[in-house]
Amino acid sequence: MRVITYIAAGMFALTASSALAQTGPGATPPRTAPSAAAPAAAPKAPAVNPLTDEDVSALNGTDVYGSDGKKIGSISTALMKPDTKTIDRLVVSSGGVLGVGAHRVAMPIDQFKWDGEKDGFVISKSADDLKSMAEWKDPAHASTSGVGSSTPPAR
Numbered sequence: 001m002r003v004i005t006y007i008a009a010g011m012f013a014l015t016a017s018s019a020l021a022q023t024g025p026g027a028t029p030p031r032t033a034p035s036a037a038a039p040a041a042a043p044k045a046p047a048v049n050p051l052t053d054e055d056v057s058a059l060n061g062t063d064v065y066g067s068d069g070k071k072i073g074s075i076s077t078a079l080m081k082p083d084t085k086t087i088d089r090l091v092v093s094s095g096g097v098l099g100v101g102a103h104r105v106a107m108p109i110d111q112f113k114w115d116g117e118k119d120g121f122v123i124s125k126s127a128d129d130l131k132s133m134a135e136w137k138d139p140a141h142a143s144t145s146g147v148g149s150s151t152p153p154a155r
Helices: 002-023 127-132
Strands: 063-065 071-081 086-094 103-108 113-115 120-122
Touching (some): 071 127, 086 127, 103 127
Parallel strands (some): 063 120
Antiparallel strands (some): 086 103
């Protein structure tokens, strides 16, 4: 029984000493929030156009806004001319949930205008215009007949 008493007393001492170390004499008081008279944060600088960056992976996920100023999708792929190795089209994904069921449209790069305030591209089309355009299919993921089919092979 005495051992339990000593253990309990030791635990109490350890707990109390750590609490005193945090709030002991000489501790600085917590800082208060700045007063209302403090200057406001500097305005946010416009975002840099990702097309001017060497790393084109920054394009993926960039927002795309329609002619009405509303977000209509995002960039999912940058396409380039193989002979010149320059980006000539951007694929816009619109609709869907988390990329599933999205309608993807490839558009010439000259139709995209960068808006640094919106941190995205602006195009002169609406969401309905994109839906009416032909869908872009990724050739790397194009399905071939019979591959991945749930139909059993003929015997």
